[in-house]
Amino acid sequence: MDRTEKREFIAQLSAVFADTSFVLVAQNKGLTVADVSELRRRMRAAGATYKVAKNRLAMLALDGTRFQTVSPLLKGPTALAWSTDPVAVAKTAVEFARGNDKFVILGGALGTQALNPDGIKALSELPSLETLRAQLLGLIQTPATRIAGVLQAPGSQLARVFSAFAKKDAEGEAEAA
The missing domain is CATH 1.20.5 (Single alpha-helices involved in coiled-coils or other helix-helix interfaces)
Incomplete structure (x- = not known):
């Protein structure tokens, strides 16, 4: 990515964070392409978006938004998922994590409220x-x-x-x- 592409990506991600109500952060270390494709398909079916982003760019996009509380979670190979329906994202992620031990939910944020993995699991049960x-x-x-x-x-x-x-x-x- 060159600088202009990075700026556009940060602007797009910032716009997403301004419009959404929930962001989930997960670790995707060791997932195969087939696993990631399956997870993206499930997220799309639930009305959510799943994106692997460079941590530095994601932190820049999170800066100044209500989701700044998830910035410390962005270490290592991470991915973001978001939707206007927080329960749909949480359900999809928790179900996928049950079947795939390489996908680990690190936490998330519902508005300004930071959620740990147990909070995400509780949200998925609603x-x-x-x-x-x-x-x-x-x-x-x-x-x-x-x-x-x-x-x-x-x-x-x-x-x-x-x-x-x-x-x-x-x-x-x-x-x-």
Whole structure:
């Protein structure tokens, strides 16, 4: 990389850090190309980005952002992952780390809050953003269906009463004839 490419890379990474809510730092020492490709595919499917960056350039990009707390983690062969949905990144990284001992989660940051590997694991155990949205929608819709059921109940009860009277009248007329 020449100087202009480095400046562009730092500017792009700084813009990413300004827009995202979560950054994960992992050690990728000894991963094969196939392993990294698989991890990138999983991250992309989760709506996240996984990038191996030179530590010096990443530190320059982190400077002045709310994610400065991850700078001390950038030692050795490291990679960054980020997304607007922090749970998706954490879940994907933790699942991949379970199956591959060469991928080690070093920590991360959720906004200004620094997270250690245990914090990342705890974050991965939370329900995803889509799951939370579905649960919220279910909670909102539940009272509406209950109200509809309550409003329909008197009408259906009246219909059953009228039906019973009609049957009784029909039986009475049949006996009289």
